[in-house]
């Protein structure tokens with residue numbers, strides 16, 4: 001029997017099992033992360049090895065350095081996740097890995113690592129979409145959350161408004177035409193002299209700033225009211241900094257930072273409001289690295305309270321990239337019978353499921 005046949009049969013046999021344990025690995029960007037999760041919700045272990053120190057020097061992620069660091073760390077991080085869960089490879093039911101989107105070289109290291117382990121252990125393999133993983137981070141600490149809901153996914157690479165119809169069924173309602181929200185935060189932060197990753201530091205230094213000190217544009221996309229465009233906003237912030245520099249004036253980073261975060265969150269809140277009104281959804285969920293932003297969390301909570309919508313946010317430690325979210329989504333893919341073969345490949349750009357069927 002081929003590995004693929006055996007894997008399909010195992011997945012079928014485990015269909016109604018309680019206590020399904022998924023071991024997952026995430027290597028799409030600059031975190032090598034592994035976790036063991038039971039039934040998609042219960043975290044048995046979650047190990048995150050961040051490469052921030054390696055990339056800080058360059059002010060951003062250097063793809064080859066990231067891939068090489070994953071190559072060195074993958075096995076150790078997976079071992080640690082198993083050990084912390086008190087398990088051996090034989091004790092898990094299936095293995096999940098991020099297959100995209102992300103840095104392709106970085107993704108390939110994780111896919112190859114898990115493919116080897118799945119084959120060696122004779123366990124089913126599941127390829128997980130990273131964005132869907134971010135959505136699933138919400139299941140880890142919100143036990144009552146179930147689809148359908150409306151999700152704002154804001155990360156370093158993506159800004160999507162997604163209608164989550166079911167655990168493995170998504171429809172993208174809005175997307176960015178240029179920079180992602182996190183990317184826009186990072187680029188502006190870098191221009192303000194803040195270290196990598198900029199969004200985190202921008203949030204921190206802007207806490208005491210005046211969010212109305214600078215009037216920044218709120219770009220819209222003609223004919224696509226749910227889509228985003230952040231590059232004009234970023235350019236406006238860069239122009240303020242450059243003009244001040246030329247005139248020998250100083251810019252208050254807390255004030256510009258707070259104004260910038262206000263403008264980004266204004267754009268996010270406006271689209272979420274419109275999407276909720278269009279779809280009639282009364283459950284709003286945040287996901288992705290930028291969902292850790294303190295202003296976004298506070299303003300989204302205020303908006304939802306005012307509208308009578310229920311808001312779910314991931315716990316701070318699960319906003320950024322982690323293995324637990326990949327294991328959570330992997331569990332639901334497994335339940336839906338979505339196992340991968342040994343030809344599983346990594347893809348830099350991977351649409352969130354059903355997008356093409358819109």
Ligand code: KG4
Nearest residue numbers: 155156157182199203289290292293320321
């Ligand atoms: O989801 P994530 O960890 O990686 C990607 O899938 O891209 O998101 C990383 C992004 C970075 O742009 C980072 O600056 C941003 O999330 N980020 C934040 C905050 N924490 C992380 N942006 C604003 N405020 C934060 N507190």
Ligand code: ZN
Nearest residue numbers: 155289320321
């Ligand atoms: Zn991510």
